[in-house]
Amino acid sequence: MQFAGRALAACEVLSEMESRHRPAPLALAEWGRNNRFAGSGDRAAIGNLVYDALRKRASLGWIMQDETPSSLVAATLNRYWRMDVEAVAALFDGAKHAPPQLSAAQLERLATGDLVDAPPWVHGEYPEWLHASFERNFGEFAADEGRGLSERAPIDLRVNTLKSTRSKTLLALARHGAVATPFSPVGIRIPPRAGDGRAPHVEAEGAHGKGWFEVQDEGSQIAALMSGAGPRSQVADVCAGAGGKTLALAAMMQNTGQIHAFDSDAQRLRPLFDRMRRAGARNVQAMDAGDGAALAKLNNAMDVTLIDAPCTGSGVWRRRPDAKWRLSPEALAARQSEQRNVLTLGAQLVKPGGRLVYVTCSVLPEENQDQITWFLGGNPEFEAMDWTESWLAAVNSAPATPGADCGGALQLTPRVHATDGFFIAILKRR
Helix, strand or coil: CCHHHHHHHHHHHHHHHHHHHCCCCHHHHHHHHHCCCCCCCHHHHHHHHHHHHHHCCHHHHHHHHHCHHHHHHHHHHHCHHHHHHHHHHHCCCCCCCCCCCCCHHHHHHCCCCCCCCHHHHCCCCHHHHHHHHHHHHHHHHHHCCCCCCCCCEEEEEEECCCCCHHHHHHHCCCHHHCCCCCCCCEEECCCCCCCCCCCCCCHHHHHHHCEEEEECHHHHHHHHHCCCCCCCCCCEECCCCCCHHHHHHHCCCCCCCCCEEEECCHHHHHHHHHHHHHHHHCCCEEECCCCCHHHCCCCCCHHHCCCCCCCCCHHHHCCCCCHHCCCCCHHHHEEEEHHHHHHHHHHCCCEEEEEEEECCCCCCCCCCCHHHHHHHHHHCEEECCHHHHHHHHHHCCCCCCCCCCCCEEEECCHHHHHCCCCEEEEEEEC
8 A cells, every 4th residue: 555545544444433433443453354455564554543643632633723534644644753744745635545635724733733822631642521630640740641641552571481581582582672671570572663663463473372471561560560479379360351460470479379360251251261271370260250159269268369450441541542532431430330349359358467459550540549548448457558568579670669649559650660550559458
């Protein structure tokens, strides 16, 4: 495809998302099925353009005074893909396989638009209704933290120490520019590509097939490391999902003890079985999805109960930028209710002296410190631990600078830590 065709395709995908309220992955997949002439390089470039436009939608819309797909795509090419105004205008020439011509007003805004008078949520690339939450969590850095969540994310990998070492895996992935992560002792990072560059398909690598690594953000790795699970522990992973943290725990525990992996949704849990086999994890007991009676048999018996709670996903907006524009107050309220339910459920499993580890991939205080405050208010047998204690015991570096003041809990953010936005609170049962 010519580049003009890629720009037109990005406009079509954004129009499809807007008109049919479809998530970006589904809209992109459908476009690919309907246009099979497009090669993998074309699809990657179109996806990059769509996601970049969504990441920066607030500021691009402000600059253009318009959020139509053509304005967003044109402004993305100009501001972030380093294409000058004349080149963008030539690309949007209205030909058969090119986007429609830009209006005089669009060209004027493209050349002269700025963010001088834009409010914080435009600078921060997040919905206006979330500004109070961002400001409460991050204060004067609210817009800066939002911008951190609007950049392209790297590919983070966790080395599976049951089968490999970091040095061995780094060597296998050297051609992709892989480097060690700054905090996790088992983390590897492949930096994001710019413009229309294709990210490597790491799960097609032979090292992945051998079980040497799993794709997992460094923030998620840190959450598992800080849980305190170790050899011969009894651990419940209450919201196990596809098993990313489950497998991290299995490696930390050196295939000893037992991990009880539970999720209410069988579909989310299904990938865990193949991943367990590939990783060589033998200390995981995958429980039947939604079997509350079986889970209740573990009451008062767990050294560690890990709750990777359902949340808005605001901490992973770098990877799912369309999600921030689809999020609603009603969805946030629903997640808060689910979080309280799962906290109550998980607390029953913890034995005296054991740990309850509450984790979200969110940067919203309503899902994070507010929930811990609520839980501790009704469960005096639990107390909050300071996160630095767990960090020093698990992570091979000095304690990180917290992304926000969350009391004894830790907020990781892209701006401060170059991870996704993760919240980690560790509670101990007296």
